[in-house]
Amino acid sequence: MNFTASKQPENCLLGPESDSQRTLYPYVTGTSVVALKYKDGILMAADMGGSYGSTLRYKSVERMKPIGKHSLLGASGEISDFQEILKYLDELILYDNMWDDGNSLGPKEVHNYLTRVMYNRRNKFNPLWNSLVLGGVKKGEKYLGTVSMIGVNFEDNHVATGFGNHLARPILRQEWHENLSFEDGVKLLEKCMRVLLYRDRSAINKLQIAKITEEGMTISPPYSLKTYWEFSAFENPTQGAVGSW
Amino acid sequence: MSSIGTGYDLSVTTFSPDGRVFQIEYAAKAVDNSGTVIGIKCKDGIVMGVEKLIASKMMLPGSNRRIHSVHRHSGMAVAGLAADGRQIVARAKSEATNYQSVYGEPIPVKELAERVASYVHLCTLYWWLRPFGCGIILGGYDRDGPQLYMVEPSGISYRYFGAAIGKGKQAAKTIYKVHDEAKDKAFELEMSWVCDESKQQHQKVPDDLLEEAKVAARTALEEMDAD
Numbered sequence: 001m002n003f004t005a006s007k008q009p010e011n012c013l014l015g016p017e018s019d020s021q022r023t024l025y026p027y028v029t030g031t032s033v034v035a036l037k038y039k040d041g042i043l044m045a046a047d048m049g050g051s052y053g054s055t056l057r058y059k060s061v062e063r064m065k066p067i068g069k070h071s072l073l074g075a076s077g078e079i080s081d082f083q084e085i086l087k088y089l090d091e092l093i094l095y096d097n098m099w100d101d102g103n104s105l106g107p108k109e110v111h112n113y114l115t116r117v118m119y120n121r122r123n124k125f126n127p128l129w130n131s132l133v134l135g136g137v138k139k140g141e142k143y144l145g146t147v148s149m150i151g152v153n154f155e156d157n158h159v160a161t162g163f164g165n166h167l168a169r170p171i172l173r174q175e176w177h178e179n180l181s182f183e184d185g186v187k188l189l190e191k192c193m194r195v196l197l198y199r200d201r202s203a204i205n206k207l208q209i210a211k212i213t214e215e216g217m218t219i220s221p222p223y224s225l226k227t228y229w230e231f232s233a234f235e236n237p238t239q240g241a242v243g244s245w
Numbered sequence: 246m247s248s249i250g251t252g253y254d255l256s257v258t259t260f261s262p263d264g265r266v267f268q269i270e271y272a273a274k275a276v277d278n279s280g281t282v283i284g285i286k287c288k289d290g291i292v293m294g295v296e297k298l299i300a301s302k303m304m305l306p307g308s309n310r311r312i313h314s315v316h317r318h319s320g321m322a323v324a325g326l327a328a329d330g331r332q333i334v335a336r337a338k339s340e341a342t343n344y345q346s347v348y349g350e351p352i353p354v355k356e357l358a359e360r361v362a363s364y365v366h367l368c369t370l371y372w373w374l375r376p377f378g379c380g381i382i383l384g385g386y387d388r389d390g391p392q393l394y395m396v397e398p399s400g401i402s403y404r405y406f407g408a409a410i411g412k413g414k415q416a417a418k419t420i421y422k423v424h425d426e427a428k429d430k431a432f433e434l435e436m437s438w439v440c441d442e443s444k445q446q447h448q449k450v451p452d453d454l455l456e457e458a459k460v461a462a463r464t465a466l467e468e469m470d471a472d
Contacts, residue, residue, distance in 0.1 A: 091342055098314045098338065100449065 290440020366400025
């Protein structure tokens with residue numbers, strides 16, 4: 001018999017009340033993030049949209065943030081969970097800075113930390129509903145990895161989340177090569193983002209490209225891609241279509 | 246100045262007939278016997294310096310940090326028992342991150358000083374705890390500008406323009422020469438600052454500036470001795 005104000009502990013799997021403590025579905029979400037390694041570091045692109053279901057509700061959401069001196073984190077999925085992750089990382093980096101011992105957390109370490117967090121949350125059936133891309137350069141070594149909401153993590157020369165996996169990765173597999181120049185890297189990313197803009201319904205035409213090198217991180221101001229909608233096949237789409245109306 | 250507190254100095258929960266708590270005074274003696282720690286509040290920042298007396302030539306320079314960052318915008322320099330100091334620094338860090346977590350902004354220096362002082366004072370209230378044997382100089386830069394606080398083992402905390410604790414505290418306040426060449430020859434100087442130039446972040450004073458300061462200090466000393 002429970003006489004006290006009922007608040008079941010987080011790790012209780014059973015009982016209807018504990019469901020209100022778990023993430024069941026995402027509300028405000030970001031779509032794909034695409035990233036690749038290039039000559040001097042990592043290039044990452046993400047649009048600035050936050051969708052509320054099928055509504056493109058928020059159009060100035062920054063989904064890429066610098067972490068410490070050496071890393072860049074991009075996220076798709078639930079925006080509030082991304083903000084929570086940023087809070088955890090902020091504290092992690094703060095403690096790292098306070099040691100003041102000449103060392104600092106690099107992208108590999110941050111990626112490992114995120115993997116642990118995501119995996120452990122998944123094990124408690126209370127995931128952070130994000131797919132994360134973590135890229136950076138430390139002491140000349142480039143690093144690019146990804147973690148999903150269930151804790152799947154790996155590193156590669158180019159990664160993407162969500163729709164990007166299906167639409168952008170094939171392009172990158174064909175056209176990525178070692179030691180891309182900055183201009184070529186940006187052109188390649190823009191090609192991927194353009195395809196995503198045409199085909200992903202939750203993409204918006206307002207994106208940022210972030211670059212991280214040994215020197216530091218810069219993120220471009222938001223801009224839009226040129227699109228072409230005059231393809232003749234779309235002029236009169238229903239002409240010749242068989243159907244009752 | 247040493248007074249024997251026979252019978253009234255066995256526990257921190259005992260007052261003497263003249264209203265003193267001897268255990269706290271003894272704790273303050275631990276601070277007085279350690280290397281000098283100085284803090285100065287300037288127009289645009291705070292500087293803190295510690296005279297680290299080197300116990301053994303085997304020690305690596307740069308080890309045994311006496312000045313610690315408590316958050317990005319503030320730092321603490323500790324005099325007295327180093328292990329006690331570590332506890333206080335850990336507690337201060339925890340208070341600072343907790344404040345940031347709840348209120349979304351870096352902890353105001355005044356608030357941090359109050360929390361540290363309460364914690365130090367806490368350990369003077371129970372017979373099964375002993376007072377901390379360290380004095381702390383806390384410097385930080387928040388919305389109200391640079392601020393300097395000092396916390397004593399009794400739990401008292403005041404705000405200062407300039408503060409000194411440890412062996413040379415009287416010398417620092419009057420003569421400006423703190424280091425006793427005869428008795429404590431070997432020492433390492435540790436200095437830190439928070440100021441506009443460091444972008445309101447607490448950090449070690451850059452090496453080149455530190456060297457410049459040391460050179461300037463030595464020349465000033467020679468001039469003083471020459472008189």
